[in-house]
Amino acid sequence: MPYCISSEDVDEAYEHVNPCVTRTPVLTSTFFSTLSSRDVQFKCEAFQKTGPFKFRGATNATRMYIEGGGGTAVVTHSSGNHAQALALAGSMNDIPAHIIMPNNAPEAKRRAVEDTYKANVTICDPTKRQETADGVLASLDGAEFIHPSEDPRVIASQGTVSKEAAWGDNVKIVLAEPEIVDDAKRSFESGELQGHEGGVAKPSVADGLKTTLGLNTFAIVKDLCDDIMTVSEKEILRCTKLVWERMKVMIEPSAGVGVGVLISDEFKEKYPADKYKRVGVVLCGGNVDVGKTIVKMQEMGL
Amino acid sequence: MPYCISSEDVDEAYEHVNPCVTRTPVLTSTFFSTLSSRDVQFKCEAFQKTGPFKFRGATNATRMYIEGGGGTAVVTHSSGNHAQALALAGSMNDIPAHIIMPNNAPEAKRRAVEDTYKANVTICDPTKRQETADGVLASLDGAEFIHPSEDPRVIASQGTVSKEAAWGDNVKIVLAEPEIVDDAKRSFESGELQGHEGGVAKPSVADGLKTTLGLNTFAIVKDLCDDIMTVSEKEILRCTKLVWERMKVMIEPSAGVGVGVLISDEFKEKYPADKYKRVGVVLCGGNVDVGKTIVKMQEMGL
Numbered sequence: 001m002p003y004c005i006s007s008e009d010v011d012e013a014y015e016h017v018n019p020c021v022t023r024t025p026v027l028t029s030t031f032f033s034t035l036s037s038r039d040v041q042f043k044c045e046a047f048q049k050t051g052p053f054k055f056r057g058a059t060n061a062t063r064m065y066i067e068g069g070g071g072t073a074v075v076t077h078s079s080g081n082h083a084q085a086l087a088l089a090g091s092m093n094d095i096p097a098h099i100i101m102p103n104n105a106p107e108a109k110r111r112a113v114e115d116t117y118k119a120n121v122t123i124c125d126p127t128k129r130q131e132t133a134d135g136v137l138a139s140l141d142g143a144e145f146i147h148p149s150e151d152p153r154v155i156a157s158q159g160t161v162s163k164e165a166a167w168g169d170n171v172k173i174v175l176a177e178p179e180i181v182d183d184a185k186r187s188f189e190s191g192e193l194q195g196h197e198g199g200v201a202k203p204s205v206a207d208g209l210k211t212t213l214g215l216n217t218f219a220i221v222k223d224l225c226d227d228i229m230t231v232s233e234k235e236i237l238r239c240t241k242l243v244w245e246r247m248k249v250m251i252e253p254s255a256g257v258g259v260g261v262l263i264s265d266e267f268k269e270k271y272p273a274d275k276y277k278r279v280g281v282v283l284c285g286g287n288v289d290v291g292k293t294i295v296k297m298q299e300m301g302l
Numbered sequence: 303m304p305y306c307i308s309s310e311d312v313d314e315a316y317e318h319v320n321p322c323v324t325r326t327p328v329l330t331s332t333f334f335s336t337l338s339s340r341d342v343q344f345k346c347e348a349f350q351k352t353g354p355f356k357f358r359g360a361t362n363a364t365r366m367y368i369e370g371g372g373g374t375a376v377v378t379h380s381s382g383n384h385a386q387a388l389a390l391a392g393s394m395n396d397i398p399a400h401i402i403m404p405n406n407a408p409e410a411k412r413r414a415v416e417d418t419y420k421a422n423v424t425i426c427d428p429t430k431r432q433e434t435a436d437g438v439l440a441s442l443d444g445a446e447f448i449h450p451s452e453d454p455r456v457i458a459s460q461g462t463v464s465k466e467a468a469w470g471d472n473v474k475i476v477l478a479e480p481e482i483v484d485d486a487k488r489s490f491e492s493g494e495l496q497g498h499e500g501g502v503a504k505p506s507v508a509d510g511l512k513t514t515l516g517l518n519t520f521a522i523v524k525d526l527c528d529d530i531m532t533v534s535e536k537e538i539l540r541c542t543k544l545v546w547e548r549m550k551v552m553i554e555p556s557a558g559v560g561v562g563v564l565i566s567d568e569f570k571e572k573y574p575a576d577k578y579k580r581v582g583v584v585l586c587g588g589n590v591d592v593g594k595t596i597v598k599m600q601e602m603g604l
Contacts, residue, residue: 022330025327025329027327027349028324030351046550047329047549047550049332051550244552244592245552245592247349248348248349248353248551248552248553248588249550249551249552250546250547250550250551250552251550286550290546290547290592290596291596291600294592294593294596297593298593
């Protein structure tokens with residue numbers, strides 16, 4: 001098997017996470033169905049515990065660690081959504097979670113991880129995340145590191161979204177990415193894993209999508225996805241606003257990227273409505289600073 | 303029967319509207335359940351077609367008009383949610399809708415009614431709504447006036463929310479109202495229908511709740527509700543923000559009022575958590591200008 005997981009791993013993950021995760025609703029929208037001339041279904045992972053789909057992966061990894069006999073702690077470094085997800089997964093499964101956060105992480109996020117989700121937080125220099133995590137791991141005999149996107153237990157469990165949405169087996173998979181952070185598209189088209197242009201992510205409004213693919217995720221994307229399309233910053237914000245106004249779902253801009261693809265000319269041309277009558281879109285997360293995002297929208301004349 | 307409707311009318315309304323309305327999800331929230339120490343369920347009518355629950359009433363009234371042999375047009379005067387709801391109900395049932403709107407109604411609302419929902423709009427002086435509506439009615443032989451809140455067909459159908467939520471029969475009914483627009487509370491406590499203090503509604507952020515009760519609705523409220531509690535403007539906005547941030551549902555401030563009651567000391571004292579283990583809250587609508595509401599929140603230090 002050329003991949004780090006099989007479809008059976010997704011099935012198994014679903015058994016692990018089903019009692020813990022929110023079974024998020026699939027909503028339809030007359031506005032978006034009319035706009036794209038087909039039946040559109042939105043899987044609302046913005047309603048998932050801690051905000052995005054990430055809690056699925058963190059929960060499966062934590063439960064598999066416990067099933068394998070682990071009982072000390074789960075450890076990760078993250079300033080964002082995976083930090084909160086692993087903190088809550090630890091708390092719900094009675095396993096201590098240790099989160100290494102850079103000292104430039106927003107205070108609000110640190111407090112959510114520490115106070116709301118009861119994790120142990122270690123603050124470090126932003127350039128010393130991995131070595132700080134290694135130090136914490138070494139000090140906790142039997143503790144386990146859970147990578148936010150490359151851990152196979154995490155990857156398998158993010159796939160449980162599709163089991164709940166039940167969009168069928170014979171589907172095309174189209175990925176959506178910000179135009180200014182297009183490492184996945186460049187990797188997909190060249191067949192070789194690519195990093196950020198210039199080595200660092202440009203400051204996209206879709207801040208949940210600034211991490212690059214890794215070897216485990218790229219192997220799957222390379223073979224099993226049909227297409228990757230990109231969306232401009234302005235269109236990401238415009239689609240985020242459309243979802244707020246038309247669907248009343250408070251998505252973060254990262255979730256607006258898929259909507260941008262849905263209503264793009266490129267998607268309509270490649271996947272014409274008369275042939276592709278149903279489209280499923282994952283609204284992946286809802287952790288958004290509404291005030292700051294509104295200002296960005298206004299600056300762009302939206 | 304002392305009321306304009308019976309529970310059978312609600313059942314009948316449900317048969318009428320079931321094929322048309324969105325069966326909105328009931329969501330739970332760990333945050334609000336923890337905060338109120340009980341199982342809280344939110345019926346998300348913010349996801350209803352056109353934004354609030356109002357589409358239920360407009361649809362039932364329109365279908366009953368057609369069933370009764372009507373075919374000319376449905377008519378109302380409204381600058382707000384009922385206008386959009388009746389416009390869409392007319393459009394979906396192939397009956398012309400005529401909406402009388404005051405000339406101070408927001409341009410965006412007028413365009414939604416006219417362009418999105420394809421209704422005929424007549425603009426009038428704000429003081430001449432009823433006589434303009436009467437004129438339109440007189441010019442359309444067989445047309446029917448649908449009052450936004452006093453029409454029995456509308457009242458019966460708003461009750462279909464409770465059929466979907468299935469909160470059981472043996473419940474207490476607690477109404478929620480802005481502190482500065484408390485005509486329902488004053489009416490309930492005095493036993494006599496009261497208008498606005500000073501004759502006009504104060505400018506509450508919960509702009510969907512500024513209409514007073516009428517004779518038909520008050521008769522029901524007076525006998526069948528257990529309590530009416532009020533919420534301050536600041537608390538309405540704080541709760542609206544909490545729902546945005548914690549539940550990712552884009553409610554309008556009118557829907558924050560019920561949440562304000564839920565987490566109030568008054569509610570907790572009168573309905574203690576050990577005796578009242580489950581609470582259902584209707585998040586009644588989602589038509590909100592996010593930018594303007596954020597500014598109001600910031601002005602109040604939220």
